[in-house]
Amino acid sequence: xxxxxxxxxxxxxxxxxxxxxxxxxxAAGLLRPQRAENGRRAYEATDIGTLTxxxxxxxxxxxxxxxxxxxxxxxxxxxxxQAQLRVLEARRTELDAVIGQMKAAxxxxxxxxxxxxxxxxxxxxxxQDHMTPTSMKDVLNQYFTSDEQQRWQSMANxxxxxxxxxxxxxxxxxxxxxxxxxxxxxxxxxxxEAAALLANWKILQKPLQDATGPELWGKANRMYLERSNxxxxxxxxxxxxxxxxxxxxAARHQAVTP
Numbered sequence: 001x002x003x004x005x006x007x008x009x010x011x012x013x014x015x016x017x018x019x020x021x022x023x024x025x026x027a028a029g030l031l032r033p034q035r036a037e038n039g040r041r042a043y044e045a046t047d048i049g050t051l052t053x054x055x056x057x058x059x060x061x062x063x064x065x066x067x068x069x070x071x072x073x074x075x076x077x078x079x080x081x082q083a084q085l086r087v088l089e090a091r092r093t094e095l096d097a098v099i100g101q102m103k104a105a106x107x108x109x110x111x112x113x114x115x116x117x118x119x120x121x122x123x124x125x126x127x128q129d130h131m132t133p134t135s136m137k138d139v140l141n142q143y144f145t146s147d148e149q150q151r152w153q154s155m156a157n158x159x160x161x162x163x164x165x166x167x168x169x170x171x172x173x174x175x176x177x178x179x180x181x182x183x184x185x186x187x188x189x190x191x192x193e194a195a196a197l198l199a200n201w202k203i204l205q206k207p208l209q210d211a212t213g214p215e216l217w218g219k220a221n222r223m224y225l226e227r228s229n230x231x232x233x234x235x236x237x238x239x240x241x242x243x244x245x246x247x248x249x250a251a252r253h254q255a256v257t258p
Contacts, residue, residue, distance in 0.1 A: 005034070005042040015051055022051075028064040030054050030071070061088055093236060139230045143223045148216060155211045168204075172238065175200050179243045189249035198250040 012019045025031045033041040057067045061084055140149055179197055187193050209217050227237055
């Protein structure tokens, strides 16, 4: 008895997945269709179930590579779920920050405003600048006096004018991304790569450290180290606790290395 098979077009129509996506899943090793005599792909009923699992895991946030690894061997369900929850929580935090940034930008614009792209990006940047001190106000009050906060703001305006802040922020974003990549590859804080990342961290940090002076910088450093006491999705540092621990460990290793 011949088993009814589906062509790639029929499977796409039945599941709402494009033929291109089906070929992509096949290239990733997630689907393994048979080949008919004419060379065309032939899918069985079991492939529909497999595709359902793929789509479910994708919606849960797993990458195709991770989905492929899940199909091999027994699963540690709790570990996998906890790991994915951390990923989703981080994404939610990022989305909350973007939403706050957009709301702050909307508050500064009128219905009659006409902007070009450059002005629009500047508006979003202004919204971000407005959002950060507002959400952090109660935290800053714990670590800095009103006069110190004013000195910090004056220093930021004089040392980091608006036209330079985007470039400076992009440099930090790039470096933080490099640290996150190193963590994903289990790079040791004692390695040469970690030492290079630490050196770049110090280079970016130095202008701010020099401008604030040792007293204000010491208070800021304490605030960073005590982030677990105040950090939420609405107010957070631009780098994760894992990145911070990685840089601190690299600095400690360098301090004891002859």
